Amino acid sequence: MLMDNVEFDREPPASLTTLVMAFGGWIDAGRAATGALRHLARDLQATRLARIDPEEFFVFTQERPEVRLRADGDRDILWPRSEFLAWHPGDGRNGLLLFSGPEPHQRWRTYTKAFLDLAERCGVRRIVSLGALLAGAPHTRPVRVTARCTDPADRSLLEAWGIYRRPTYEGPTGISSVVLDTAEKRGMQHVGFMGQAPHYLQDSENPAAIQTLVSYVARLLDLSPDMSHFAEAIQEFRTQCDQAVARDRSTREHVRKLEQEYDAEAGEQQPPLPGGELDSDKLMQDLEDFLRRQREGGTEA
Secondary structure, X not given: OXXXXXXXXXXXXXXXXXXXXXXXXXXXXXXXXXXXXXXXXXXXXXXXXXXXXXXXXXXXXXXXXXXXXXXXXXXXXXXXXXXXEEEOXXXXXXXXXXXXXXXXXOOHHHHXXXXXXXXXXXXXXXXXEEEEEEEOOOOOOXXXXXXXXXXXXXXXXXXXXXXXXXXXOOOOOOHHHHHHHHHHHOOOEEEEEEEXXXXXXXXXXXXXXXXXXXXXXXXXXXXXXXXXXXXXXXXXXHHHHHHHHHOOHHHHHHHHHHHHHHHHHOOOOOOOOOOOOOOHHHXXXXXXXXXXXXXXXXOOO
């Protein structure tokens, strides 16, 4: 099958009625959205169906291709991957289409058309969007998630879970919002889950946020993914963060203030990023340096 800017691995089915999507970049704090999508795809053993050709949509000096060595010593060039995967439950029910890829740099309307043309060809009638934003949220508390949707039945469910929020944001937006807006105009319903990750851990993969997003998607779609490995990963992550925080008094005070605001809000609203005299840039750099050394096997000086 031919389609502009899309390369298929095989003939697409028309029974993938729900699409779960996650874009990397601005709306992927803690790599939570793409991490959750990756976990679902691996757990479901979903197989690649198609990919969007990156040539027209990416500036390769910003999203560089990577060189990887093969076992025979030769090298492969890996281009930015915007991939669709398919999963069929095998019991006659409709399957899932899953998508993960970096946010494109340009030609968003053309990209969105290719994206949704493929989705429609696969029978998609509802999109579940995953995202995560940096927020004044301490790493010592459960990850907050809010949700929005277009279908009244989904809204009732999300309200029962206590996470539905009517959209109020105005300002710059990302490709996910453009895709969902255009999808709604095409008659597709959508549900969006938005997690919160600590703003002082911008570049660290956050297993707690990943687990929370996976849990909500699984609950919505009646899936039962294996969650067994998360407990150890979350404990290790929090231990590393605790050690980093303990090194500096201003950092400890900052996290304590976030905890107090979190507890006072009781999950109703996202607390604003605190101001004051804290050097947040230095804090983030110190924490990132510490966590990088931990991942690389280094020791604290």
